[in-house]
Amino acid sequence: ETGVTQSPTHLIKTRGQQVTLRCSSQSGHNTVSWYQQALGQGPQFIFQYYREEENGRGNFPPRFSGLQFPNYSSELNVNALELDDSALYLCASSSGTERYGYTFGSGTRLTVV
């Protein structure tokens, strides 16, 4: 399987709710990272998973959590949603060997109302 697939593409949630975003990575890509891209900004690193373990985290609170599964899929969970969580969430995967960085998915547009 090639490419990185994210679901859903769009999502509307109410403040205080919980959300799970999903990502299916390329086969053989044992590293996955999640990024948050607010409107008009560049992507911001949330965290990275390598072989199902978190191995790096950006400046995001603990209510942002993740999981990585052996089948190269992963999840981003956000609890107690806030209005400022409205953003495009990008998943990016890598085998860790290529020099040209990640392969990004098209993202999930989350709107919190």
Next chain:
Amino acid sequence: DQQVKQNSPSLSVQEGRISILNCDYTNSMFDYFLWYKKYPAEGPTFLISISSIKDKNEDGRFTVFLNKSAKHLSLHIVPSQPGDSAVYFCAASDSEGAQKLVFGQGTRLTINP
């Protein structure tokens, strides 16, 4: 603290001319730099990268220049084509491969026919 900055939110260039996109960084630990291109409703796609041991890397119409003393890099596109119209992100990492990327805010490039 914006460690990677793209100070021009937008740039308009005539088709066939040179496009120059600029990026500045503050973190001396960054040793690998990448440029990504993003179309609407798509994830960022890798364009070109450069290691800190080099000052230039070329790939077809795209050339990236790195000035470590000035902590500045630039992407040159020549000749510019209408399909180059997109948002360009500069990103930096403190190691090669699958690690945290720090992105700039992006520059929207428009190529006019």
